Amino acid sequence: MKNYSKKHIAINVKKYRTQRNLKREELSLLLGFDNSYISKLERETINITIDKLDKIADFFEIDVIELLKK
Numbered sequence: 001m002k003n004y005s006k007k008h009i010a011i012n013v014k015k016y017r018t019q020r021n022l023k024r025e026e027l028s029l030l031l032g033f034d035n036s037y038i039s040k041l042e043r044e045t046i047n048i049t050i051d052k053l054d055k056i057a058d059f060f061e062i063d064v065i066e067l068l069k070k
Contacts, residue, residue: 003044005068009053010042012067016060031055 017027017038024038031037033052040046057064 006044008070009048009067010044014042031059
């Protein structure tokens, strides 16, 4: 079965990233993550930790729940 939470996070991170006209690598570096972390997250090839989810939500000035929404 597909992990729908992972899919929603990937879609929403991409949405907020593109709204700010950021490349994946730029966002990774701004957040202090590995250079390819956001790329892997958006391709659903990694599992995100709560700490990193919080950091992304803080960066975009949104609630974590916004990253989980359908």
